[in-house]
Amino acid sequence: MTEAPIRFRASCTECRATTELDVEAFRLTVGRSRERTFYTFTCPDCGTTVRRTAGERIVEALTGAGVRTMRLHLGEQPPAVP
Numbered sequence: 758m759t760e761a762p763i764r765f766r767a768s769c770t771e772c773r774a775t776t777e778l779d780v781e782a783f784r785l786t787v788g789r790s791r792e793r794t795f796y797t798f799t800c801p802d803c804g805t806t807v808r809r810t811a812g813e814r815i816v817e818a819l820t821g822a823g824v825r826t827m828r829l830h831l832g833e834q835p836p837a838v839p
């Protein structure tokens with residue numbers, strides 16, 4: 758078996774470039790809800806920090822690859838109810 762470095766394709770929301778980045782380039786933030794679960798990376802083309810929501814499959818793929826993960830479950834405030 759060959760141990761190729763794991764890379765992920767990501768597309769920039771600013772310049773729309775699609776790039777392949779190492780797992781170190783990604784940060785994953787896992788919140789309580791799907792809207793609060795996202796990954797970020799810095800676009801090598803335009804330098805924008807891109808934030809994209811991450812579905813279950815993406816979360817699994819990123820964590821499985823060793824992407825740094827921050828979990829926001831603790832201390833998260835529930836939405837205010839009027």
Ligand SMILES: [Zn+2]
Nearest residue numbers: 769772800803
């Ligand atoms: Zn870009």
